[in-house]
Amino acid sequence: MPREGSAFAGVGAVMMKELADNLSSTRMRLLEGLIFITGAGAVYSTIGAVKEVIGEDPFIFLRVFTTGIPPLPSFVGFLGFLIPIIAIALGFDGVNGEFNRRTMSRILAQPIYRDGLLFGKFLAGLATISMALTALWLFVIGLGIWMMGLPPSTEEVMRSLAFLVASIAYGGVWLALAMLFSVIFRSAATAALAALSVWLLFAFFWQMLVVLLTPIIAPADPYSVASQVHTVEVGLGLSRLSPNTLFSETALAFLNPAERGQNLGVLLPQQLQGAISGPLPFAESVGLVWPQVAGLFASFILLFTIAYVLFQRQEVRA
Template structure:
C-alpha cells in the first residue's frame, strides 16, 4: 500500500536534477516493489518457487548422465536444456511446475492492487498528489514485473552456474538463446495473470472477491476447460473409430485449436518447443509428412517461428486485459 505521500518538490518544473529518478511514476514503482518484497504472500510464493526449482534441479542432475548418454534422443547434446527437462516419473520438470505456480504468483501480487487502496482510503489521498492515473496503474504493473523478472533471471543464473560448476561443460549459444526466451515467455505468462488480476481489482470492490474470481478463472482454464472441450467435441462430432486418417487429423487439430484458448496451453506449447529442440510441430502429423524426416534438433529460429503464434496470443491477452482495466480505471470517479 502507498502509505506515504509523494513529495511535491520532486515534481516541480525547476527541479531538473534527478527529475527522472524521482518522478511520481518511479516513486510509486519503488514503493510498490518494497511493499511486495515485505509482504508475507510474496515471501511464501518465493520460497515455494525456489524450493520447487531446487527440487527439479536435484532430480535433473541425478538423471543428467543417463539423459545425455541416451544417443537415441536428438536433444541429448543440449546439456543445459536437459537441466530443465530431464526428470523422473515422480516429479515433473520445472517448466511444468511453473505453469501452475506462475498464475498464483501473478494473481497474488495483483488481486488487491486498486480495490485495497480504495478501501483503505489511500487512493483518494494519492490522487490528490500530482500523479496521473495512468502512471499509478502502469507503476503497479511494472513494479510487479520487475520483481518477477529478477526472480526468474536469478534462478536461471543459479541453474547455469550450478551446471557449469558440476559438469564443467561450456554452454552453447543456442542453449543460452532458448533459455533466455523461455524466461521471457515465463515472465509474459505471469504478466497475463497479473493484468487479469489488476482488471478484477478495478472492477470488483472487495479484494477477497477479486482473488477468488481470479483463482476460479485459473482453475477453469487449467482443470475444467480441457474436459469441457473434449466433451463438447465428442458430442458434436462423429465417433473417431469410423473416420479416416485425414479426418482424425482434422479432428485432433480442432481440439488443439480450442485448447489453445487457454493461456496455460499456450505457455506449455511454447516452453516445450523451446526447451526440446527436436519438437517439429505442435499439431497432429500424418505419416506422409513424417516420411523421410530425420530426427534432429531444429535451429533456434525455426523453433521460435513455431511458437510465435503462442507468444502473440499471450501478448495480445495481456494487452487486452490491461487495456480494459485502464479504460475502466480512467473513467471511474474516485470519491472518499
C-alpha cells in the same frame, strides 16, 4: 476531450514504491521460498538422472528444464503451475487495496493521471516477477554447471533465455488478469478468489472440458480423414484458449530442439515423410511457436486494456 499533461507522470514514483512494497512484503518472502524449494527440488533430482546420459545428448542442459522424474513434474511443469500463483499474489489487491486503505482519492489528487497509477503498479509487478524468474533461471543454470561439471552451449543459453522471456510474458498474463479483478471487485478477497478460480479452471479442468466439448462442436466422421483432422484442430484451438497450453507449447519448442511440430499441431505421416530427424536451429524453433508467443502477449495486452478502461471509468469516491 483532449487533456493536457503526460499520462505517464508519476509512473516512475508509483513503480518504485510498489516495487519496494512487493520486495519487502511477507507475501513475497513466502512465494520466493516456495518457488526456490520446489524448483531446486525438481532440478536437483532431474540433474541426477540427466547426468547418466551426458555425452549422448548435445542439449543436456535443456533436459534439466524439461525432464520430470515421476512423481515430480519437470521444472517447466512446476513453473507453469507456480508463475500464475506469484502473479495473482502480486496483483489481486493492486487497485482495490488503494480504495480499502482510503488512499485512492488522496493519491489521485496529486498531479498524476490514473494511467500513471495503473502503469506503475503493473510495471512493478512485472519487474518483481522478472527478478524472481531471472534469479531462479540463474540458479538452475548454476546448479547445472556445478553438478554436471560442464557449461551450457551458446544455443542452450539462447534457448533457455527465450524460455525465460516467455515465462515472464506468461506471468504478465496472470498479473493482468489479477489486476483486472482488483479493478472489478472492491473486496481484495473476492478478487483473489476469482483469479484463483480462473487459474484452477485452466490448470486442472480445461483439458477435461476440451475433451468434452470437442465432439459436440465438431463431431468426427469415422469415414472421413478431413473431418477427423477438423475435430483434432478444433480441440487444439480450444485448448489454446488457455494460457497454460500456450506456455507449455512455447516451452516445449524452445527447450526441445528436436520438436518439429509433431506435438504442436496436426501433422499427417506423409507431411513428416522425408523430414530429417534431429534438432532444429533456434530460429526455426522460434518460428514454430511464434503464434503461441504472440498469443501470450496478445492476451496480456487485452486483459490489461480491459482493466485500464474499467479503471478510467471507475468512480473515485469509496
